[in-house]
Amino acid sequence: MKINICMVVLLALTLTSCQSRKVYAENSNCESPNFQPLHLRSSTGKSHLYRFQNKGKWGMLNSFWETILPPNFDQIDDLFEGRFMFKSDNGKFGYFDLTGKIIIDAQFEEAMRFHENRAAVKLNGKWGYIDQKVYWVIPPKFDDVDAFYEGRAFVRDTENKDF
Numbered sequence: 001m002k003i004n005i006c007m008v009v010l011l012a013l014t015l016t017s018c019q020s021r022k023v024y025a026e027n028s029n030c031e032s033p034n035f036q037p038l039h040l041r042s043s044t045g046k047s048h049l050y051r052f053q054n055k056g057k058w059g060m061l062n063s064f065w066e067t068i069l070p071p072n073f074d075q076i077d078d079l080f081e082g083r084f085m086f087k088s089d090n091g092k093f094g095y096f097d098l099t100g101k102i103i104i105d106a107q108f109e110e111a112m113r114f115h116e117n118r119a120a121v122k123l124n125g126k127w128g129y130i131d132q133k134v135y136w137v138i139p140p141k142f143d144d145v146d147a148f149y150e151g152r153a154f155v156r157d158t159e160n161k162d163f
Contacts, residue, residue, distance in 0.1 A: 049098070051076045060084075060100055068100030081114040083132065093121070104134050115147040127155070 048063035059071035093111035128140030
């Protein structure tokens with residue numbers, strides 16, 4: 001009889017989640033969190049972070065199963081250019097780095113992943129582009145945008161003119 005290694009690991013995580021301080025679990029109601037490995041796109045390939053869901057909220061664990069971000073987020077996206085995009089409980093988007101430090105506060109109505117060191121974000125109903133230090137590369141003035149590719153991006157202004 002063959003035992004699936006993944007099932008053994010999952011069972012071990014389930015059994016230890018109530019006992020270990022490294023894995024997030026509610027003290028009063030020890031439910032096994034739903035762990036999901038992130039599909040990392042890292043230049044080093046050495047980053048092993050996991051997002052997990054507990055009671056409908058997402059958090060992050062490192063490779064030692066230590067909580068680097070408690071499950072307080074409605075959404076956490078995959079890693080792109082050293083940044084994770086997240087959606088907070090107020091419905092706004094922001095970004096954090098590989099250590100779990102929030103680099104860009106949740107302030108945007110919508111947001112896209114970083115491409116070519118720029119991310120499209122929506123503020124006050126208009127799209128623009130920020131860099132990784134939250135400087136406006138292109139101020140929010142467009143109705144529709146796409147990610148940068150080879151130094152260019154598709155945008156549409158209020159008069160439906162494509163650039």
